[in-house]
Amino acid sequence: MNEQKTPLLEMRHIRKNFFGNQVLHDVNFILHEGEILGLVGENGAGKSTLMNILFAMDSIKNTGGYEGEMLIDGQVVNFESSLDALNQGIGMVHQEFSLIPDFTATENIVLNREPQKRSLFSDLFGDRMDVLDRAKMDEISKNAINRLGVPLESDMPVNQMPVGHKQFTEIARELSKDSGENAKKIRLLVLDEPTAVLSEKEAENLLTAMKKLSSEGVAIIFISHRLQEIIDVCDSIMVMRDGKIIQQVENKNVEINSIANWMVGREVAVKENTKRAFDYDKAPVDLSIKHLWVNMPGEVVRDVNIDVHKGEILGIGGLAGQGKLGIPNGVMGLYPAGGEVTFQGQPLKLNSPRFLLDSGLAFVSEDRRGVGLLLDESLEWNVSFGAMQVRDDFLKKFGPITWRDQEAIEEVTAKYIKDLEIRCTSSKQHAKELSGGNQQKICLAKAFAMNPKLLFVSEPTRGIDIGAKQLVLNTLRKYNQENGVTIVMISSELEELRSICDRIAIITDGKVHGILPASSPSSDFGLLMVGKGSDK
Amino acid sequence: MKNLNISRAERLKRFVENNTVPILFVIICAIGIPLSGYSMNYLINEIFVRLSRNAFLILSLLIPIMAGMGLNFGMTLGAMAAEIGLIIICNLGVVGIPGMILAAIISTPISIFLGWMCGNLLNMAKGREMVTSYIIGFFVNGVYQLVVLYMMGSIIPIANSALVLSRGYGIRNTVNLTGIRKQLDGLIPLRIAGINIPIATLLVIALLCVFILWFRKTKLGQDMRAVGQDMEVARASGIKVERTRIISIIMSTVFAGYGMIIYLQNIGTLNTYNSHTQVGMFSIAALLVGGASVAKANIRNVFLGVVLFHLMFVISPMAGKNLIGEAQLGEYFRVFVSYGVITVSLVLYEVRKKRELSYEGDELAAEQKEDK
Numbered sequence: 001m002n003e004q005k006t007p008l009l010e011m012r013h014i015r016k017n018f019f020g021n022q023v024l025h026d027v028n029f030i031l032h033e034g035e036i037l038g039l040v041g042e043n044g045a046g047k048s049t050l051m052n053i054l055f056a057m058d059s060i061k062n063t064g065g066y067e068g069e070m071l072i073d074g075q076v077v078n079f080e081s082s083l084d085a086l087n088q089g090i091g092m093v094h095q096e097f098s099l100i101p102d103f104t105a106t107e108n109i110v111l112n113r114e115p116q117k118r119s120l121f122s123d124l125f126g127d128r129m130d131v132l133d134r135a136k137m138d139e140i141s142k143n144a145i146n147r148l149g150v151p152l153e154s155d156m157p158v159n160q161m162p163v164g165h166k167q168f169t170e171i172a173r174e175l176s177k178d179s180g181e182n183a184k185k186i187r188l189l190v191l192d193e194p195t196a197v198l199s200e201k202e203a204e205n206l207l208t209a210m211k212k213l214s215s216e217g218v219a220i221i222f223i224s225h226r227l228q229e230i231i232d233v234c235d236s237i238m239v240m241r242d243g244k245i246i247q248q249v250e251n252k253n254v255e256i257n258s259i260a261n262w263m264v265g266r267e268v269a270v271k272e273n274t275k276r277a278f279d280y281d282k283a284p285v286d287l288s289i290k291h292l293w294v295n296m297p298g299e300v301v302r303d304v305n306i307d308v309h310k311g312e313i314l315g316i317g318g319l320a321g322q323g324k325l326g327i328p329n330g331v332m333g334l335y336p337a338g339g340e341v342t343f344q345g346q347p348l349k350l351n352s353p354r355f356l357l358d359s360g361l362a363f364v365s366e367d368r369r370g371v372g373l374l375l376d377e378s379l380e381w382n383v384s385f386g387a388m389q390v391r392d393d394f395l396k397k398f399g400p401i402t403w404r405d406q407e408a409i410e411e412v413t414a415k416y417i418k419d420l421e422i423r424c425t426s427s428k429q430h431a432k433e434l435s436g437g438n439q440q441k442i443c444l445a446k447a448f449a450m451n452p453k454l455l456f457v458s459e460p461t462r463g464i465d466i467g468a469k470q471l472v473l474n475t476l477r478k479y480n481q482e483n484g485v486t487i488v489m490i491s492s493e494l495e496e497l498r499s500i501c502d503r504i505a506i507i508t509d510g511k512v513h514g515i516l517p518a519s520s521p522s523s524d525f526g527l528l529m530v531g532k533g534s535d536k
Numbered sequence: 537m538k539n540l541n542i543s544r545a546e547r548l549k550r551f552v553e554n555n556t557v558p559i560l561f562v563i564i565c566a567i568g569i570p571l572s573g574y575s576m577n578y579l580i581n582e583i584f585v586r587l588s589r590n591a592f593l594i595l596s597l598l599i600p601i602m603a604g605m606g607l608n609f610g611m612t613l614g615a616m617a618a619e620i621g622l623i624i625i626c627n628l629g630v631v632g633i634p635g636m637i638l639a640a641i642i643s644t645p646i647s648i649f650l651g652w653m654c655g656n657l658l659n660m661a662k663g664r665e666m667v668t669s670y671i672i673g674f675f676v677n678g679v680y681q682l683v684v685l686y687m688m689g690s691i692i693p694i695a696n697s698a699l700v701l702s703r704g705y706g707i708r709n710t711v712n713l714t715g716i717r718k719q720l721d722g723l724i725p726l727r728i729a730g731i732n733i734p735i736a737t738l739l740v741i742a743l744l745c746v747f748i749l750w751f752r753k754t755k756l757g758q759d760m761r762a763v764g765q766d767m768e769v770a771r772a773s774g775i776k777v778e779r780t781r782i783i784s785i786i787m788s789t790v791f792a793g794y795g796m797i798i799y800l801q802n803i804g805t806l807n808t809y810n811s812h813t814q815v816g817m818f819s820i821a822a823l824l825v826g827g828a829s830v831a832k833a834n835i836r837n838v839f840l841g842v843v844l845f846h847l848m849f850v851i852s853p854m855a856g857k858n859l860i861g862e863a864q865l866g867e868y869f870r871v872f873v874s875y876g877v878i879t880v881s882l883v884l885y886e887v888r889k890k891r892e893l894s895y896e897g898d899e900l901a902a903e904q905k906e907d908k
């Protein structure tokens with residue numbers, strides 16, 4: 001037998017659907033010992049689902065498992081839980097850190113696998129009264145860190161570390177898992193966007209560490225949006241889109257442009273008549289954002305400068321976690337923010353939602369169930385609530401007492417139910433009983449009822465079906481055209497932005513990486529998203 | 537890392553912000569001591585009495601805080617278990633140190649059971665441990681009354697008629713603990729410059745301190761710290777989160793029981809239906825005065841807290857009398873202050889968390905300036 005030929009991991013005809021929604025179509029690939037495989041694709045392309053299948057995560061099992069087979073060392077395996085995967089020497093470093101903040105690197109690396117010494121009380125109360133063997137803990141963690149070859153202080157508490165060192169701690173933990181008595185050596189490591197949060201120098205260190213591991217025979221599946229890194233470090237590249245493997249090539253003379261094309265490639269037919277030429281010379285600047293920072297966990301914004309012109313629809317796109325959601329949330333005062341923002345010549349007071357609403361700004365949040373709706377109240381209430389609070393609309397005064405104007409409320413709700421085709425039994429129905437798409441329309445109606453001068457719309461089509469999507473987009477476009485309201489729309493879906501926006505700004509690493517007219521080819525946007533391309 | 541370049545004034549400000557409660561008490565005591573007119577000798581004597589009386593009880597609070605369960609208002613459960621033990625030894629007529637040990641032995645299984653029950657309930661109310669344990673205290677108080685007031689003397693035979701109410705069943709409002717009174721405090725007598733030092737009690741307390749320090753180094757201690765900081769991460773790494781939390785409450789309850797026995801041997805009388813209700817609140821207030829928070833407490837907080845909080849207790853009636861001619865005022869003052877301290881500490885904890893966020897924001901803004 002030639003062992004070199006038996007692949008470490010092989011996936012054959014993997015298919016998976018979530019409640020009738022096919023997210024993986026017939027995925028096949030092979031991974032050899034010591035190989036670094038770059039896995040790229042847009043958000044929602046199926047990368048995470050594929051990895052979850054590999055690790056037998058509960059989210060797969062609870063939704064009916066998967067079709068196809070998975071082979072390790074040429075043997076078909078059926079993992080019951082992620083523990084089985086671990087026993088086969090497969091480790092994964094997730095995008096979110098799974099670290100205890102006050103513990104040192106060492107304590108985190110050996111978490112719940114600490115070497116122990118018997119103590120006086122062990123015999124009395126059981127093994128958990130064993131004392132930790134600090135010397136051995138240090139030894140294990142230092143070994144793992146040395147294998148990585150990175151500068152990481154083993155006795156530094158995690159919450160004082162720069163973010164890159166947290167990432168190294170996570171990887172070192174996976175590596176140290178082969179130090180136990182009956183554990184297998186780590187043979188395959190999955191790194192899910194490990195460099196997304198790293199500085200350039202830190203990312204370089206990580207790539208060196210990956211090469212070192214691979215030379216020791218550890219195979220790595222490297223998920224990243226930074227295509228240059230993929231090209232720098234990977235042996236082969238696999239591109240996924242819409243649940244399919246679009247390309248699997250050896251990393252020879254591959255260019256970033258072609259990867260970016262494979263990634264976003266789908267040329268959705270944008271109807272020409274929806275395109276319009278927006279005259280920027282005639283439209284004054286409506287909202288001017290200068291040096292904006294926003295401390296929104298997971299969506300940090302750094303030094304953003306954008307001018308929004310009156311009457312335009314500006315799209316803000318970018319990959320998840322890069323900061324695009326932080327912009328509306330920061331400007332509208334939902335997360336701590338700073339910088340200079342002026343609206344129609346007036347400086348805006350940040351961190352004060354009431355002031356911002358009074359100034360004529362409105363926000364349709366991406367968190368519609370949390371921020372957007374009063375779930376246990378009627379549709380009438382939901383539609384009129386914002387306007388009632390901010391603009392004193394729908395109110396009647398009798399002397400010193402203010403009453404709700406029920407008639408006006410019913411009228412306006414009925415109007416929006418008709419205009420936006422909201423499917424409900426009556427305007428008295430509770431918001432939580434509606435479907436996601438209809439809830440989204442209620443959120444829009446609520447914002448429209450406030451007669452805003454400028455509207456932020458964040459992820460308006462997240463989690464709603466295609467039909468409703470189109471209607472929401474059309475509504476926004478129509479509202480913009482008929483009322484001349486400036487709209488800033490934030491979305492993860494580039495094609496959606498391209499279909500209704502005039503310009504699109506791409507946010508990478510918390511900053512505006514570039515602004516292009518919506519008619520630019522999608523590969524240009526793809527390049528901007530992965531941190532390449534022109535700056536303006 | 538980035539905090540290195542903050543100015544000295546800023547650092548002082550943060551120190552004051554982070555230690556508001558202890559600083560406030562130092563000021564109260566500094567003003568109150570001359571007003572009360574007590575001699576230093578008397579005050580030091582009192583501090584030793586209070587220290588030996590309360591420290592063990594307060595130390596029992598540390599373990600649940602380590603496990604991230606906040607202040608264990610459920611420590612009254614342990615106190616009740618101890619009281620049942622004490623009633624039984626009075627009935628049996630066992631006195632002295634053997635009596636205390638027997639009471640401790642009797643209280644242990646009751647504490648373990650109550651702690652196990654409390655821990656299970658708290659696992660169902662994650663994130664609301666404090667208010668839940670507070671109410672569990674009231675609930676178990678009802679069960680305690682049922683047992684002591686109705687069952688003792690009727691179902692549970694009580695031979696010592698001095699313990700029983702004149703109607704024939706139920707324990708009297710006050711039980712005289714002459715048999716164990718000051719037995720531990722006076723075991724190793726030491727008197728320096730007119731100050732009585734209860735060496736044996738302090739040794740027991742020291743032993744518990746050593747145990748807690750050592751416990752942090754055990755596997756279980758490490759697991760508790762991990763669970764306390766992030767339950768999900770701990771669970772993902774295979775730590776049995778629920779079980780660990782239950783153990784921490786059981787330990788706290790058992791220690792609170794022992795602490796209650798030490799507390800009552802110093803006082804000498806058992807207030808059958810009231811002793812335990814106040815113990816929980818005063819212990820928690822003392823710990824908070826020592827600078828502890830809902831999420832962080834150490835042994836230093838315990839001792840600083842006992843000294844500051846009880847110094848205020850001692851001086852406030854006299855200071856009130858000398859100042860306004862009304863000792864009642866001081867009495868009122870100390871109850872009002874203990875509730876106030878708990879309220880302020882709970883609020884400050886949330887405020888501080890928010891402030892941390894705004895520091896992060898500042899850093900972000902500063903970073904941005906550097907970039908330019």
